Every structure is written in C-alpha cells, then in structure tokens.
C-alpha cells in the first residue's frame with residue numbers, strides 16, 4: 001500500500017509531535033482537532049521544534065520549510081481524513097471517545113485506509129471489532145517528545161494483516177523511527193514495564209525509603225536510565241499514569257494496583273510538569289532536581 005497522506009486526529013502533546021514527524025518524513029499531513037486554539041498552539045510548537053532541529057544540525061533550512069508546507073489543519077474530522085491512506089488518532093485516553101472516532105473513520109475514510117491508534121494502553125481489538133475491516137486496524141505507539149524519541153511500538157491484533165503492519169513499519173521508518181512488533185496485550189511492552197517501575201518508586205517514596213530526588217538519581221546513575229521514574233511520570237502526567245495503572249490493574253491483576261500516593265497527588269492536582277507540580281516542583285525559579 002502506497003501511503004502519501006496521513007491524517008492525525010488530536011493536536012495535543014502527541015498529535016502535534018506525530019504531525020511533525022510525518023511532515024519531516026515527506027508525507028502530506030492533515031492535523032485535526034476539535035479546538036482551534038490547540039491547532040494554533042500545535043503549529044507554533046511544530047515550527048519551533050523544526051527550528052530546534054535545524055540548530056541541532058538534524059535537518060537543513062529547506063527541509064524545515066518543506067515540512068511546514070506539507071501540514072494543513074482542520075477542525076472537521078470527516079474532511080480531515082478524506083484523502084488519507086493512514087489515520088492516526090491521538091485524542092485523550094478515553095475508550096468511548098476513541099470508539100466514536102473509529103466509527104467516523106469507517107464511514108468517511110478512503111477504501112483501504114489504515115486506522116491506527118496512539119493509545120498508551122487500551123486494546124486495539126476494542127476499536128477494530130467495531131469497524132468493517134479489522135485487518136486494517138493497528139496500534140502505532142509513539143513516545144513523548146515525538147521528534148526526539150526513536151521508538152514506535154507497532155501493536156498487532158490477531159486480525160491485523162501483514163500488509164497493514166508492513167505499511168506502518170515503513171511509515172515509522174520514513175519518520176526516522178525504530179520499530180518493535182508487539183502482539184496485542186495490555187500496556188504493550190513499554191507502558192507495562194514503565195507503570196511497574198513508577199509504581200514501585202511511589203511505594204518507596206511513601207515508605208520513606210529515600211527522597212524523590214535520590215530515587216531518581218539512583219535509577220539514573222545506578223541503572224543507567226536517562227530519566228528517573230519521577231522525572232518520567234512528571235513528563236507523562238500523573239493523571240495519565242494513574243489511568244494506565246487502573247487499566248492494567250483491571251486487565252492484568254493486583255501487581256498493577258495504583259500506589260495510594262500517586263492517587264493522592266492526582267487528587268491534589270499535582271499532575272506533573274503541565275500543572276507546575278507533580279512529584280517535583282516546576283513553579284518559577286525552582287530546580288526540580290533539588291526538590292525532595
């Protein structure tokens with residue numbers, strides 16, 4: 001299957017990053033969101049991200065300009081997907097919302113278009129079961145921040161065709177990413193492992209075993225992870241992590257029961273970098289690396 005146009009639904013943290021990678025990969029890219037202000041912010045973010053790529057020597061000025069011309073925006077989903085051979089949804093992690101979108105894709109997409117979800121944890125089968133051609137449904141799990149992160153997990157359901165999987169691997173490769181193939185299971189590879197590491201870190205913090213800063217430092221310097229578990233959850237969002245753990249707890253069992261401290265922070269509005277405070281404090285003038 002020849003993919004020339006990619007539609008990305010949702011222009012938040014992930015959608016804008018995927019749109020940027022898509023345009024740099026040479027695809028005609030349509031970015032759709034219900035919110036006009038999110039689209040405006042996304043275009044500014046993409047432009048700044050491309051500028052940063054130029055200043056880091058990752059692409060030249062003409063490649064940046066060409067990438068920007070490949071992106072258009074839309075607030076009408078059925079129009080946005082009309083010409084796309086690949087549709088990637090990146091709306092919030094809510095099953096009902098994603099199901100509604102897959103129904104729209106089924107109705108308005110081109111014949112043979114591939115429907116992909118960037119879900120962090122939900123079962124792709126839940127989406128593919130409601131469309132006509134489940135062999136064309138797949139997970140493409142990108143990582144935050146998309147322009148810098150190398151991996152895309154490709155999640156196959158038992159019904160995803162080889163052709164669909166191969167087309168998505170080719171797209172991710174053209175976006176400059178590495179891929180791994182995952183047979184559908186809750187949390188795939190990365191969300192499942194990351195959720196457990198993070199939950200264990202919260203349990204240790206709650207038990208007073210070490211400060212948050214020292215747990216992060218130990219994992220970075222002793223285990224060679226580029227980020228500590230709390231730096232990571234502050235980036236992902238504590239609310240997003242809680243949702244993933246709740247889902248894994250329901251589907252995979254007790255081992256994934258969310259830490260009470262994580263739940264408490266979410267209730268207090270400590271959602272991570274996006275709210276100015278998560279485990280660490282990001283309010284003006286504070287250096288999160290010395291927060292305990």
Ligand SMILES: NC(=O)c1ccc[n+]([C@@H]2O[C@H](COP(=O)([O-])OP(=O)(O)OC[C@H]3O[C@@H](n4cnc5c(N)ncnc54)[C@H](O)[C@@H]3O)[C@@H](O)[C@H]2O)c1
Nearest residue numbers: 010011012013014033034035038090091092093119120144
């Ligand atoms: N944030 C991460 O680190 C991360 C990493 C990997 C995967 N994911 C997954 O990616 C998906 C998106 O996450 P995010 O962090 O980008 O969310 P986000 O909240 O930053 O962005 C979601 C966007 O979707 C838009 N939206 C809401 N309903 C819509 C609709 N019906 N149609 C079109 N647009 C709509 C919102 O206006 C918003 O701009 C989720 O499934 C999440 O689990 C997130």
